[in-house]
Amino acid sequence: MQSFLSKTLLLITLLVSLSALAKTENNSIEAFTSSFEEQQGFFTFYHDKATSKFYLEVPKDSRQFIFQTSLPWGLGSNDVGLDRGQLGETRLSSFHIEGNRALLVQHNTEFRAQTRNQAERDSVNQAFADAVLYGFEVVASNDKHVLIDYTPYLLSDVHGVSKRLQQTEQGQFKADPNRSVVYPERSKAFVENTELEAKVTFVGEGQGQWINQVAANADAISLHLHHSFIKLPDAAYQPREFHPNSGFWAHSFKDYAAPLGESMTVQYIPRHRLNKKDPIASQSEAREPIVYYLDPGAPEPVKTALLEGARWWTEGFEELGYDNAFQVKVLPDDADPMDARYNVIQWVHRATRGWSYGSSVIDPRTGEIIKGHVTLGSLRVRQDMKIAEGLLTPFIEDASELKAAVKSMALARIRQLSAHEIGHTLGIAHNFAASTTDRASVMDYPHPLVNLTTEGTLSLNNAYAEGLGIWDKQVLAYGYSDFGGMPSSSEQLARILEKNKTLNLHFISDRDARPASGAHPLAHLWDNGSDPVTELERLLSVRQQVLGSFSKDMLQPEQPLSQLQAIFVPVYLLHRYQTEAAVKWLGGVNYRYYMANDTADDYQPVGAARQQSALKQLLKTIQADNLRVPSHVKQWLVPVAYGQNSSREDFDGKMGLIPDTVSMAASAADHSLHLMLNSQRLNRLVQQHADNERIPSPTQVMSEIFSTVFNDWENATNDPLLQRLLMTALNAEVRAIKSAGLAAETRLMMRAELVKQQQQLAESSSLLLQQLAHDLESFLTDGKWPEQYEPEALPPGSPI
Ligand SMILES: [Zn+2]
Known part of the structure; x- marks a missing residue:
């Protein structure tokens, strides 16, 4: 019985293989697609509704086209970055057909030879690798075309979704063909382009916080992936x-x-x-x-x-x-x-x-x-x-x-x-x-x-x-x-x-303007005015006025009062971007994108008077007077109401669910300290100061930071804000000295200044200052520094 069964099975298998072979060899596209829905266009394609497959008619000439992928339906998470409408890579492509195989090739466009000499062009083409994106089986053909089953590629992860989810630590995912189908509603052929789309489900273990925030089920993410074949524009x-x-x-x-x-x-x-x-x-x-x-x-x-x-x-x-x-x-x-x-x-x-x-x-x-x-x-x-x-x-x-x-x-x-x-x-x-x-x-x-x-x-x-x-x-x-x-x-x-x-x-563009180390005095994001330092001064005074009369009247009676914090944060941090603008005068350098025939004589450090005025305004952003949350506002910064979620737009603190205005001040001050004590800025200041002693040196920057946070110490014994700002400033100095980007001479200069500050604290009769001096001494002798001094990061801020 068993033998009869296996023989029958073998025979059936043989018959099936033979018929499949015959089909491939003899099938004309016309016969193969007779029951399918045809869409004629740049690449004609056929929809076999019975099996939910797309077949693509590929010309036998090796014509090039643009192959573009995209993500019409997204994940909805800004942090993961798989947004609705996101474009994928643009590839110059062609099909390479050999026997019953068709390969989709991405050509290397980085390295070319623009010449009529074919051999010279070939030598470059052969020297740098192309990429075969996918291999298809030819299922039918006619004089000019072959027909391929495009479905498996359409249901694959052409957009790199799994990679993105892995990179952002959301989990390991794989496209699951069983939970994926072609999407005929958005699949169409036109004279100069053919558009194909599929619903593709990525299956895995959704461990990350962001994917759990947005997905209906973090273990199965269904997106839409789109393929465009675009005719090359004419010459x-x-x-x-x-x-x-x-x-x-x-x-x-x-x-x-x-x-x-x-x-x-x-x-x-x-x-x-x-x-x-x-x-x-x-x-x-x-x-x-x-x-x-x-x-x-x-x-x-x-x-x-x-x-x-x-x-x-x-x-x-x-x-x-x-x-x-x-x-x-x-x-x-x-x-x-x-x-x-x-x-x-x-x-x-x-x-x-x-x-x-x-x-x-x-x-x-x-x-x-x-x-x-x-x-x-x-x-x-x-x-x-x-x-x-x-x-x-x-x-x-x-x-x-x-x-x-x-x-x-x-x-x-x-x-x-x-x-x-x-x-x-x-x-x-x-x-x-x-x-x-x-x-x-x-x-x-x-x-x-x-x-x-x-x-x-x-x-x-x-x-x-x-x-x-x-x-x-x-x-x-x-x-x-x-x-x-x-x-x-x-x-x-x-x-x-x-x-x-x-x-x-x-x-002046991104590379010059974005880094915290930026040197260009004009290149800032989210700023106003021709003079960033004057504008910072103006904005700080506007901010003080708004904070002083800050109101909760914008909230409707049915809104929880805890929602006020989301409105308070951008007002409290109104100066954060203008601070980023003003700091570029400190250790700043004037320049343009010079060409060889330019004299470049305006390639100069920002003038000493401007640098000093920038420092003066920047120091205001770490002053207690400017960072203390008014008491009437403090009264309204209440814990998040039941049924509401805390928001990433709110400040982090050290008091659990109770908003922590001391930590807010420390975070805001630390933002400025990070900028002022950026290692590359300090390195520039050393060299600029050597050429012009009126330009602030790192020593001057540190000593003025210290005196700004230490000038009111008699009142600090019972004022956690003053205490915290002093510790935040010292922490920022220690962090700067530890920074790998600091030049050796800058580091020595800064250590010398820190020794002075340490001695000043050690001389105090305050037990708290003596402890602080002790911690500094331990840093100066064996590099140890308590991490408790590090403030919380600011809420995200941009884009606004
Ligand atoms: Zn932009």
């Missing part, structure tokens, strides 16, 4: 050369065919294709306008604000002589935002407040932007409203008037943000120096400009600038001028850059 597009001062991002690759003695690095700016219908006319319509589509899911009044901000760019293009070349519309309900043909502005929800992004699909060969994709985090506007409420409530009694003023500021911010992110998708980089020149660009990070009026009230009417700035228009001119139908020449572009100089416009 009529003319790349435009990059310049460090153009304000554009760089799209770079190496050209191994560059003549000896010339640079191998080729740099283009990323930009959309835009030409005038009539290139000679001073004003003309575009041959193809740039059209952006807004997510219909954005609610009013945000939607209108997003449209208005986006349309600021229209004016910029008009000034370049284009009529109606930049348009913004609402995305039709049936259109797919991931469709490669649409530039889109998406309104994206996440569990927490987070950054917005402007990403693009860029032709890797030329830098041409094929699709702009703006992602705007929806929670940010609510944070902006809290900032406005905290600032305005003490000054506006009428509830409806207050509400209107708050909304007005938040919407002004949304317009700005919409313009900013679209700017990125036009190819434009951040310019963090722009706010110092009369708010010259939407590509800076703006801080609400808070004005105290002569009547003693506060106004946010001018919180954010309206419209493009002069810098934005200059950048557009560089990237999008149509030079009478002729390719751009270096001279034409140089004239635009020359004008930036006459307009006194500076361009």
Whole structure:
């Protein structure tokens, strides 16, 4: 019986294999797909509804195309970073067909040979590895095409979701084909692009805190993954050369065919294709306008604000002589935002407040932007409203008037943000120096400009600038001028850059502006004014006024009082970004992105008087008077009400559930101390002070920090705030001395100053100071320092 069964099984198996073989060899695509639904397009595909499979018709010629992946349905966690609408990698690809195998190949576009000599091109192609992304079995064919079952790849983790979850320590996950299906609703073929989508479930053990915060079930994460096949743009597009001062991002690759003695690095700016219908006319319509589509899911009044901000760019293009070349519309309900043909502005929800992004699909060969994709985090506007409420409530009694003023500021911010992110998708980089020149660009990070009026009230009417700035228009001119139908020449572009100089416009971007060690006196995020130190002084006094009259009237009677802390935090920390701006004068250095023919004679340290004034203002940010929470506010900072969650936007403290105003002060002071005592800043101060003794030395910085927190000690015996600020300052000095980035000579200089401070404390009759002196001595002799002195980190703050 057993033998009969196994023989029968063998025979059946043989028959099945033979028939499968016959099918592969003889099946025409037409016969194989006769019962499937066909979608003709750039890549024609077939949907076998019975088995829920997608078959893709692949041309036998090895034509190249752009292969783009994306994430239409996200995880919703800002911290993990798998947002709805996120673009994946853009790959120059082709299919390589061999027998019954078809390979999807990603070509290496970093290393090329721009020459007619095929052998020279081959030598570079063969020298640097391509990548085969996936291998498919050919199931049918005809003269010109083969048919592949695309389903397994569509259900795989093409977006690197598992990797991301692992990197962010959320757990080990794997795409589970059993819990995944193709998604025909968003799978369509068009003449120049084919779009395929699947619902893919990632299965694992969701251990991380963030995944548990947002997922319906942290062990099974169902997302949508999208594949786009995009026809290569034609050769009529003319790349435009990059310049460090153009304000554009760089799209770079190496050209191994560059003549000896010339640079191998080729740099283009990323930009959309835009030409005038009539290139000679001073004003003309575009041959193809740039059209952006807004997510219909954005609610009013945000939607209108997003449209208005986006349309600021229209004016910029008009000034370049284009009529109606930049348009913004609402995305039709049936259109797919991931469709490669649409530039889109998406309104994206996440569990927490987070950054917005402007990403693009860029032709890797030329830098041409094929699709702009703006992602705007929806929670940010609510944070902006809290900032406005905290600032305005003490000054506006009428509830409806207050509400209107708050909304007005938040919407002004949304317009700005919409313009900013679209700017990125036009190819434009951040310019963090722009706010110092009369708010010259939407590509800076703006801080609400808070004005105290002569009547003693506060106004946010001018919180954010309206419209493009002069810098934005200059950048557009560089990237999008149509030079009478002729390719751009270096001279034409140089004239635009020359004008930036006459307009006194500076361009300083992320690498210079973001680090705590930043040296550029103009490059700041979330700042205002041409002089950061004067603005810090002004903002500190505005802050004192707001804190003094801080009110809880913005809360509705049915709201728990504990929600006040979320409104109080940004007011209490109103000065945090302007402090980051002002500190760049300390150990600061003037410079630009110089070219070889520049004299660079303005490459100089920030003047001594300015550095001293910066130090003076920075010290105010660690003074007890400025950090003490007013007693009426302290009364309102109550434990979180039952049924409410504590928020990451609140301060951490050392008193359990009871808000800890002493720790708040220490955290705020430590933010400034971190900046002032940054090791690279201190190293610069040593060298600058050696050349000009009026520039503060690290010794002076330390000694002034010490005297700021130690000047009122007679009153400190019963004042934990004064005690804590002294300990926080000493902790910051010790931390700086321990920093690996500190130069040897800086370290010795700072240790010498710390010895002086230690001796001063040791001489005191206060037992507490003697203990502190003891701890310092132990650090100075054997490097030991108690970790209890380290303050809590500030709440996240940006983006605002
Ligand atoms: Zn940005």
